[in-house]
Amino acid sequence: MKTWIGGVAAAGIGVAGTAALVGSSFGGPLAQATVAVVLAIAAGFGWPHFLGIPARKTNGTILALAGAAAGISAAAVPGPEFLSWAPAAMALGVMAVTVVQLIRGTGQSHRLESTLGASSGVLLCCLGAGWIATARFTGTGSMLLVAGISTVVALLVGAINWPDTIVAPFAIVFAGLAAPLTALVLTDIAVIPATAAGVLIGAVLAAVRRLNRTRSRPMPRAGLVALALAPVLAVGSIAYFMDKLLLH
Known part of the structure; x- marks a missing residue:
């Protein structure tokens, strides 16, 4: 898949x-x-395909379960620390x-790369719980809308x-402009x-x-989905901590 088409x-x-994350917040935490x-x-499940690391199914299952556990805990835990269980996940x-890399045994290819790459995927998947935490912390408006619209603007520019x-620079500037406009109007x-x-x-x-455009090998469809969703999930926790640090 050509780079620009993939982008x-x-x-x-x-x-x-x-x-979907912003709209579903109006239906409540569940x-x-x-x-x-x-x-x-x-x-x-797509992240190991994006990185091209071995043991894709096993690593993908771990990443998916960790992200799901973090999201469920953010919806279920009593406040005000809605991400209290995310670090555990x-x-x-x-x-x-x-453990998966240890089980693979000494001498297997790309063990260090697989460990580091899959670990980064765990963090990104778990950070998606921040969208839920943001909605519960300040309601369905406020920082949730600011983060959502800024994300959409940056993605479209990208x-x-x-x-x-x-x-x-355009993505940073336009996202930085969209955020205060959203704050003032909505x-x-x-x-x-x-x-x-x-x-x-x-x-x-x-x-x-930039990470996507440095790739030299073709992008699998599952990897493209992970590339698209992983940073969106990470934005949720950025919004949550910015809300707590700057507004409360």
Whole structure:
């Protein structure tokens, strides 16, 4: 798949995932957790394909289960620390990934790369619980809308088939502009915290776009889904911690 076609497809999947996470929040924590778990499972099973690491099914299962556990716990745990169980899900996932590599035995190919790559996937899948935590912390509006719209803007800018030296600054700037505009029109968040969140979200998504464009081998479909959804999941926890640090 050509790089620019993959970029457009990834942007479309990411926008759809973001819209589902934000829209489902109006149905309550259970509805949003269902969406978050489905996206975490899709990203988890696709991440090993994206990295091209061995033991794809086993690692994918671990990533999906860790992400699902983090999402369910964020919906079920009493507040105000809605991500209190997410670190445990991350730790267990990383431990399971390490055990898989130990079971593979000495001399197997790409053991270190598989451990590090799968561990990063565990973290990304678990960070999706932040969308649920954000919705429960401040309601379905406020930072959730700011993060959602900033993410969509950054993804759409990132779909443009221009060099990274042009697209990356544009993604950061436009996400940074979309956030305060959303805050002023749709929420009661102050401009400066919203702008900071938008700029950070734009930077994260621009970095992931760059990661995609450095690939030399073809992108499997499952890997493309993971590439699209993993940064979207990570944005949830960015929004949650920005909300707690800057607004409360």
